[in-house]
Amino acid sequence: MKLLQLSATDLRKQLAGPGVWLRTGPFSLKVQSKLPRVAEGLLELYGQFEVRDPNLAFADFHVEINSPGLLRRWFRPQVNFSFDGEQPFKPLPLDQAYPMLEWGLNWCISMHAHQYLIIHAGVVEKNGLAAILPAPPGSGKSTLTAGLVLSGWRLLSDELTLIDRKTGLIRPLPRPVSLKNESIPLIREFSAEAFINRASHDTSKGTVAHMRPPKESVRRQHESARPGWMIFPKWTADSPATLTPRSKAQTFMFLAQNAFNYSQLGADGFRVGTHLIEQTECYDFQYSRLEQAITTFNQLADRALDSNAA
Amino acid sequence: MLRFQIKCFGDEAVVFDTASGDTHYLAPLTYALYTTSRKHPEMNACEAPVKLARMFNVAADASFTKLTDEAMSSLQHIGLLSRL
Numbered sequence: 001m002k003l004l005q006l007s008a009t010d011l012r013k014q015l016a017g018p019g020v021w022l023r024t025g026p027f028s029l030k031v032q033s034k035l036p037r038v039a040e041g042l043l044e045l046y047g048q049f050e051v052r053d054p055n056l057a058f059a060d061f062h063v064e065i066n067s068p069g070l071l072r073r074w075f076r077p078q079v080n081f082s083f084d085g086e087q088p089f090k091p092l093p094l095d096q097a098y099p100m101l102e103w104g105l106n107w108c109i110s111m112h113a114h115q116y117l118i119i120h121a122g123v124v125e126k127n128g129l130a131a132i133l134p135a136p137p138g139s140g141k142s143t144l145t146a147g148l149v150l151s152g153w154r155l156l157s158d159e160l161t162l163i164d165r166k167t168g169l170i171r172p173l174p175r176p177v178s179l180k181n182e183s184i185p186l187i188r189e190f191s192a193e194a195f196i197n198r199a200s201h202d203t204s205k206g207t208v209a210h211m212r213p214p215k216e217s218v219r220r221q222h223e224s225a226r227p228g229w230m231i232f233p234k235w236t237a238d239s240p241a242t243l244t245p246r247s248k249a250q251t252f253m254f255l256a257q258n259a260f261n262y263s264q265l266g267a268d269g270f271r272v273g274t275h276l277i278e279q280t281e282c283y284d285f286q287y288s289r290l291e292q293a294i295t296t297f298n299q300l301a302d303r304a305l306d307s308n309a310a
Numbered sequence: 311m312l313r314f315q316i317k318c319f320g321d322e323a324v325v326f327d328t329a330s331g332d333t334h335y336l337a338p339l340t341y342a343l344y345t346t347s348r349k350h351p352e353m354n355a356c357e358a359p360v361k362l363a364r365m366f367n368v369a370a371d372a373s374f375t376k377l378t379d380e381a382m383s384s385l386q387h388i389g390l391l392s393r394l
Contacts, residue, residue, distance in 0.1 A: 249322035249335055256324075256333045263331060267315060270326035270333065274317040 004047030012039045014054065019064075021057045023050040025162070025173035025221050027109060030059035031101070035079065038065055041098035044197045045176040045210055048218040061108040065101050067094070083108055096200045099208045102178060106159055109173070110260040116162040116171065117272045118260040123161040123170055124153040126301040127308075129228025130170045132161050132280070134258060137205070140235030140287070143183040146211050147290040148297060150191040155217035156225060165265070165272050168279070169224035174217040176210035184209050190290060228304060230255075230282045233293070241292035243283045243300075251282040314390060325388065334388050340381040342366070344390055358382065 003022065006014070014020050019032035020042065033039070064082040068091050077094035080087050081104035088107060092100050110118050121134035122145035131153075135141040142158055149155040156170055158177040163170060179187055179196060184207065187194050199209040230251055231243070255273050256262050262269040287293040315326040321338040336344060339362065346361055347353055353361065359378040363370035385391035 247322060248319035249324050252317075252319070252324050253333065253335045262333075266331060267311065267326060267328050270315055270317075270324075274324065277319065278317075 001051055002047065003042065003049050003051045006051065008039070008043060011043060012036070015039050015042070018054045019062070021052045021054040021059055022046060023052075023221075024105075024175055025157075026171050027061065027113070027173070028057065028059045029105065030054050030062045032062075032064040032066075033097075033101075034066055035094070035097050037094070037097045038101055041101065041197055041210070044195065045212045048213075048215050061105070061112075063101070063104055063108065065097055065104070093202070096203050096208075098197065098210070099178070099200050099203060102176065102210060105175070109160055109162075113162065114261050114264055115166075116164060117262065117265060117269055117276070119161040119163065119255060120159065120258050120260060121161040122158050123156040123225075124148045125156055125170075125225040126153045126298070127305045128226060129301065129304050130156060130225040131229040131231055131297065131300070132170075132227060133231055133233055134161075134254065135233050140183075140233055142178055142180065143186060143235070143290065144233050144287075144293055146177045146179060146183070146187045146194070147190060147294055149177070149214055149217065150187070150194055151294045151298075153297070153301075154220060154225075155213050160260075163227075163272055163276055164224065165268060167224065168227070168272065168275050170227055171224055172217070172221045174213040174221050176213055179209050179211055181206045186290070187211060227276055227280050229300060230277070230280045231285045232283070233285045233287065235288065236286045237288055239286040239288045241285070241287040241289070241296040243285050243296060246282045246284050248277050248282050252277045325390065327389065329389075332388075336385075337381075339366070339377060340384055343378065343381045344385055347385075347391055355379075355382065 016034045019030040022029045062084055065079055068078055068080045078091040079094055079097040079100055080091045081089050081100050119134055121132050122141050123130050123132045133141050145158050155174045157173040160173055162173055195212040196209045199207050201207050311328055313329050317324050323336040323341045325334045342362055342365055359370045359375040362378055363374055368374055
């Protein structure tokens with residue numbers, strides 16, 4: 001059963017009661033919340049995701065997002081994120097309830113799913129090959145990810161690239177794409193198909209909203225992808241779309257420093273990471289116009305398809 | 311398991327030290343010094359810049375010798391090279 005088959009009333013009741021069980025990529029979640037904003041966010045963004053009876057199905061992560069107490073419901077209302085009854089973060093304003101759920105879920109996965117090497121990077125796929133987009137905040141990674149998935153690339157993940165330690169393949173985790181500040185109107189203008197939920201303002205990242213993952217990406221969320229490219233995007237005003245090859249060894253060092261759990265994995269993190277770099281072409285990528293960036297990515301994917309056919 | 315796991319990418323390499331959990335980057339000169347010292351264990355500190363300069367097709371002048379000394383120090387610091 002898909003989440004969109006639940007009525008809004010049933011979803012709210014389940015969320016406030018036993019919780020909603022959801023499957024996202026390789027993980028199952030149980031989410032509980034009495035907040036209408038959380039129900040609204042799930043309805044708008046997770047409609048295509050599988051749900052099951054929360055009383056019967058096992059869940060990897062049990063999370064709750066609720067107001068801390070009676071007083072805080074009325075005076076500067078706040079929300080708390082709980083994982084297995086613990087609160088790993090300070091409360092945030094009520095307006096940030098939905099993004100806090102997404103951030104909290106990212107935290108749950110990056111802190112616990114050590115069967116994967118987890119890189120802080122967007123990742124998209126075309127013609128069977130995945131492009132990993134690691135980049136610091138403000139580099140235009142999420143905007144580019146959103147643009148690509150609205151142009152025929154499959155969304156594997158917006159934030160967390162999961163490298164399966166056994167197979168070296170990338171496991172999809174196609175959750176909503178987090179957009180910030182100028183990216184929100186830019187993506188709305190870029191595609192009429194993009195559904196972006198209501199924005200939360202004054203967060204630590206500025207204004208934040210989430211884009212619904214494409215139906216096809218969710219449908220294929222159990223199909224792993226082979227790593228093809230590691231591309232470091234950087235939005236630069238007036239720059240033509242330019243790919244520049246970069247050192248593989250230095251790309252590995254970036255990965256080692258920026259993966260969430262490289263140090264926890266020890267020698268196996270090194271093995272998985274070096275194998276990943278060995279398989280991928282590594283580039284720096286400067287761009288200013290999303291359309292040009294997408295053309296460049298399509299050329300890469302077409303070239304890979306041609307060389308596979310040859 | 312060996313203490314050091316090394317993976318080369320072209321003329322550079324990365325090294326994982328299983329004893330400390332640290333990961334190191336070896337730039338082309340450092341990696342060349344490491345491989346040369348493994349190939350020629352008899353090589354001494356004075357011969358190293360000469361051999362490497364020949365490999366990189368540059369003059370073994372004072373500045374190159376200084377770069378080689380720095381590469382040697384970094385390999386010694388990591389533990390990949392005992393004193394030549």
